Amino acid sequence: MKNRTTAKKDERTDMIAHSVADQLRLIDRAVITLTRSTEALLRATDENSLLEDICRVAVDVAGYRLAWVGYARHDAPLSVTPVAVAGRGRAYLDEISVSWADHNLGHGPTGSAIRTGMAQVVHDMETDPRFAPWRDNARAYALRSALALPLGQENERLGALTIYAAEPDAFDPDVIRLMEDVARNLTYGIGALRMKAEHERAVRDLAESEERYRSLVELTPDPILVHSQGTIVFANHAAAKVFAAPGKRLLGLPLLELLHEEAREEVGRLIKRPPTQRRVSEYRMKRLDGSEFEAEIAATTITFHGLPARILVIRDVTDRKQVHQQLVQTAKLATLGEMAAGLVHELSQPLNIMRLTAEGALLFIERGKATPEWQAEQFQQIADQAQRTAEIIDDIRIFSRRDTSPVLVFDALAAVSSALGVLAGQLRPDEITLVTDLPPHPVLVRGRPVQLEQVVMNLLSNAHHALKEKRERETPDSNWCASITISARLSGHNLVVTVSDTGPGIPPTVRARVFEPFFTTKEAGRGTGLGLSVSFGIIAAMGGRLEVLDQGPGACFAITLPIDEEGTLVSEELKDRSLTATAEIDGHIMVVEDELTAGETLARYLQELGYRVTVCTSGNQAYESFMADPADVVITDLRMPAGGGEQLVEKLRDFDPLMPIVIVTGHLGATERLAENLQDDRCAVLKKPVPLGRLADIIATFLKPPAD
Structure with missing residues (x-):
């Protein structure tokens, strides 16, 4: 009896010992997995290697049957895709489908762990009903228990680490706690490696971006400069070539040294207060060898070596501006050709009045019926009509010549009025009413006044032609009523000038193409298709816009120009005045004019x-005569055979730098200037026809003795 009791005690002792040994073996396997996975985590260089190492540790070192990591997909079935696996049951994963959705394929340990974020245990696959979909496959690979550990934090569901054992009940609470540490460490490692990979990718992308930027900057044919507070801190190879600066001579230079003097004040203000947005401007720039070129500069703010800076992309537009000027000139000449018949009518009117007045005066003088007062009135009328003719010719002369004048601040309304003066007379014969609504005060804009006149004249000419074509198409019994309206108004910081007519209008299919070069709806030989295209470019260069408005029965064009609120109007030259000399001063006057009748008529007045x-009738004759008998004042034309006026002036100035000279010419427009060597207070310029009173006043001023 005693032996039997002792035997039972020994059996219980052995069972407890075996149970403790089994428990220690399970814990030891989990501890080994935790320890060696931590070592793998410290050695890991990339995410895939880490996952493979963790699975190998669980199988090869700790002795589990199968281990795999599956990542949760956000596809329609919410599938779980194996990304790392180790163990003798690898083929098991190829045979099963796992999901983390809330249905039978998602109720296994892996899907439940991902979905709930909590560890899931299957103590015995033979009896656990949740494992029914995979039981037969697991039996084939001798799998009896499983532990699935979620990977990820809170709402971030990365996937799960699932470990299988060959025996049931391989995962008790102590083992689960140790294995949860493995999952937490693995989650941290995945996050750290992804951050590292993202950082390396960002560094690589940044390096590639910098390399692309460097290549783009160095290979672009346009100069690129970067300046910080006006000092150049970077220049590409194209900049060194364009600015004639070998090596790195541009670095450290003030940006203003590369600009023409007239642009330095404006650019200096921009350097002190850089614009917040991208800015495109045109300036004249200087190379280090002193040569100049027209440049279009696109500028924006960047950070350069940690400091705020401005990057400038510079393009030489000298050739482009020359081509544009040629197009402008072509369009102007085309406009003049279209207006030729009307201009002949405008000139014939004052000439007809002058002839009628002169012949009528001669008739009255022959019959003794011309009183001195009446004769004076007739001659004044002839003088007034001559002045009217001169103004028409002057407007045409200014308009037709190539415009190389500088950009300046001018009165836009004065330019509009000047264009109206040229074309208004051509509308009356066609019974077209011109309606104007212009503000009485000047409105200052920046640009070239002649070019704005060109745009307005082109719009008026197009309206004139449209109305004439409409009249030709209408039946004789129809009531003809045609008008062109030109108005101007202020809109915020802009001036808006509209030109509208009562013509047939512009069809919608044509409206989108009216500003295309060489597009015209006129008959062959009546239009070049350049007028509106060039006008569009002119207004755009002034910082404004030219557009077609959809209003009224006819066509309506609007010119919008920014007002120059800080500019000042350049004072106009003194206009010709009809003065009668009251003081006669002795002096010798030389008149040089190749038109002998004009020279003798002027001489009789001065005598x-x-x-x-x-x-004298030529420059050479005048110089010889002057050397033989020097004159006190020389009045000369510019263009003459046998020695022109400019050569004569140069010779006379070499002889006497203070020689008083009056230049009389028909080849200068009202806004054109003489060469620099002729611009001084001892030289005056008069346009033909010459106002004799003004000429006498100038001569008297030249001959007046200096005040004591």
Whole structure:
């Protein structure tokens, strides 16, 4: 009896010992997995290697049957895809489908762990009903228990680490706690490696971006400069070539040294207060060898070596501007050609009045019926009509010549009025009413006044042609009523000038193409298709826009220009005045004019004032005569055979730098200037026809003795 009791005690002792040994073996396997996975985590260089190492540790070192990591997909079935696996049951994963959705394929340990974020245990696959979909496959690979550990934090569901054992009940609470540490460490490692990979990718992308930027900057044919507070801190190879600066001579230079003097004040203000947005401007720039070129500069703010800076992309537009000027000139000449018949009518009117007045005066004088007062009135009328003719010719002369004048601040309404003056007379014969609504005060804009006149004249000419074509198409019994309206108004910081007509209008299919070069709806030979295209470019260069408005029965064009609120109007030159000389001063006057009748007529007037006058018909003759008998004042034309006026002036100035000279010419427009060597207070310029009173006043001023 005693032996039997002792035997039972020994059996219980052995069972407890075996149970403790089994428990220690399970814990030891989990501890080994935790320890060696931590070592793998410290050695890991990439995410895939880490996952493979963790699975190998669980199988090869700790002795589990199968281990795999599955990542949760966000596809329609919410599938779980194996990304790392180790163990003798690898083929098991190829045979099963696992999901983390809330249905039978998602109720296994892996899907439940991902979905709930909690560890899931299957103590015995033979009896656990949740494992029914995979039981037969697991039996084939001798799998009896499983532990699935979620990977991820809170709402972030990365996937799960699932470990299988060959025996049931391989995962008790102590083992689960140790294995949860493995999952937490693995989650941390995945996050750290992804951050590292993202950082390396960002560094690589940044390096590639910098390399692309460097290549783009260095290979672009356009100069690129970076300046910080006006000092150049970077220049590409194209900049060194364009600015004639070998090596790194541009670095450290003030940006203003590369700009023409007239642009430095404006650019200096921009350097002190950089614009917040991208800015495109045109300036004249200087190379280090002193040569100049027209440049279009696109500028924006960047950070350069940690400091705020401005990057400038510079393009030489000298050739482009020359081509544009040629197009402008072509369009102007085309406009003049279209207006030729009307201009002939405009000139014939004052000439007809002058002839009628002169012949009528001669008739009355022959019959003794012309009183001195009446004769004076007739001659004044002839003088007034001559002035009217001169103004028409002057407007045409200014308009037709190539415009190389500088950009300046001018009165836009004065330019509009000047264009109206040229074309208004052409509308009356066609019974077209011109309606104007312009503000009475000046409105200052920046640009070239002649070019704005060109745009307005082109719009008026197009409206004129449209109305004439409409009249030709209408039946004789129809009531003809045609008008062109030009108005101007202020809109915020802009001036809006509209030109509208009562013509047939612009069809919608044509409206989108009216500003295309060489597009025209006129008959062959009546239009070049350049007028509106060039006008569009002119207004755009002034910082404005030219557009077609959809209003009224006819066509309506609007010119919008920014007002220059800080500019000042350049004072106009003194206009020609009809003055009668009241003081006669003795002096010798030389008149140089290849048109002998004009020279002799002028000489008789000056002789009547008491001057001694010598008349010459060429520059060479005048110089020889002057050396033989020097004159006190020389009045000369510019263009003459056998020695022109400019050569004569140069010779006379070499002889006497203070020689008083009056230049009379028909080849200068009202806004054109003489060469620099002729611009001084001892030289005056008059346009033909010459106002004699003004000429007498100038001569008297030249001959007046200096005040004591």
